[in-house]
Amino acid sequence: MGEIIRTPQQKRSIDKKNRIIEAGYELFARDGYFNTNTAQIAKHAGVSTGIVYGYFRDKRDILLEVLSIYVDKAFTPVMDIFDSLDSPLNFETLIANIIDATVEVHKNNAAIHEALHSLTSTDEAVGNKFLELEKDMTVNIVEALTQHGYNRDSLYEKVHLAMETIQSYAHECVYDLHDYIDYDKMRIGVIRMLLSLFDN
Numbered sequence: 231m232g233e234i235i236r237t238p239q240q241k242r243s244i245d246k247k248n249r250i251i252e253a254g255y256e257l258f259a260r261d262g263y264f265n266t267n268t269a270q271i272a273k274h275a276g277v278s279t280g281i282v283y284g285y286f287r288d289k290r291d292i293l294l295e296v297l298s299i300y301v302d303k304a305f306t307p308v309m310d311i312f313d314s315l316d317s318p319l320n321f322e323t324l325i326a327n328i329i330d331a332t333v334e335v336h337k338n339n340a341a342i343h344e345a346l347h348s349l350t351s352t353d354e355a356v357g358n359k360f361l362e363l364e365k366d367m368t369v370n371i372v373e374a375l376t377q378h379g380y381n382r383d384s385l386y387e388k389v390h391l392a393m394e395t396i397q398s399y400a401h402e403c404v405y406d407l408h409d410y411i412d413y414d415k416m417r418i419g420v421i422r423m424l425l426s427l428f429d430n
Contacts, residue, residue: 247285249275254292255299259341263293263349293349297356300342301363307331308367312374319378325392325424329417332396336404344405367393382429392424 253275257266268289272279286292311327336343350357368390375385382388399420403413 246275246277246281250277250282250285251292251295251299254289255296255342258293258296258345259339262345263289268292290353293353294355294359296342297346297359300339300346301359303339304335304343305363305367307335309370309374312371315374315378317378319375319380321425321428322421325421326417329396329399329420332400333403336400340404364390364393380428388427392427395420395424 250271253271254266257271257274261270266289268282269279271289271292272282275282282292286295308328308331311324311331315324346356347360350360368386371389371393372385375381375389399416402408402411402416
């Protein structure tokens with residue numbers, strides 16, 4: 231294991247480091263974190279194990295980089311919706327768009343989400359990153375709603391509850407897939423429930 235961790239400056243070195251992170255992302259998603267080792271990541275990235283240890287202390291360092299990429303993939307599609315909002319707000323359209331974006335994020339990242347989420351109770355940094363994601367989404371959504379003239383009591387609580395509900399619905403659609411559930415009807419129910427929550 232290398233003692234000095236390099237920060238790449240040249241494009242070639244940056245590309246190598248990024249390939250290692252991408253390899254970690256793919257292997258953690260495919261095989262799980264504990265079933266992947268540094269040698270496998272190096273091989274998948276097309277570099278030597280020594281190169282990996284030049285940029286990362288260990289596999290967990292790669293995990294934390296992968297986690298940051300995942301958080302960005304989860305955060306950006308939802309927040310992009312708020313960049314194109316018009317006033318007055320159409321809450322029914324807004325809620326439907328957030329639901330659809332959240333389900334799509336889970337579909338596109340299902341394997342890595344499961345791999346990372348399984349570590350939240352055993353790895354404090356991973357658990358904290360997911361909590362930080364929840365907080366950032368809640369705060370940013372509250373700010374966006376306030377900027378568009380929606381400023382009600384208990385807004386942080388309402389937004390957080392809404393996002394938890396939407397996340398739960400996304401998990402149902404992507405992971406649980408109960409054969410006795412009509413997910414189109416459930417989606418309509420989630421929209422109606424959240425419209426009531428926001429007094430619309």
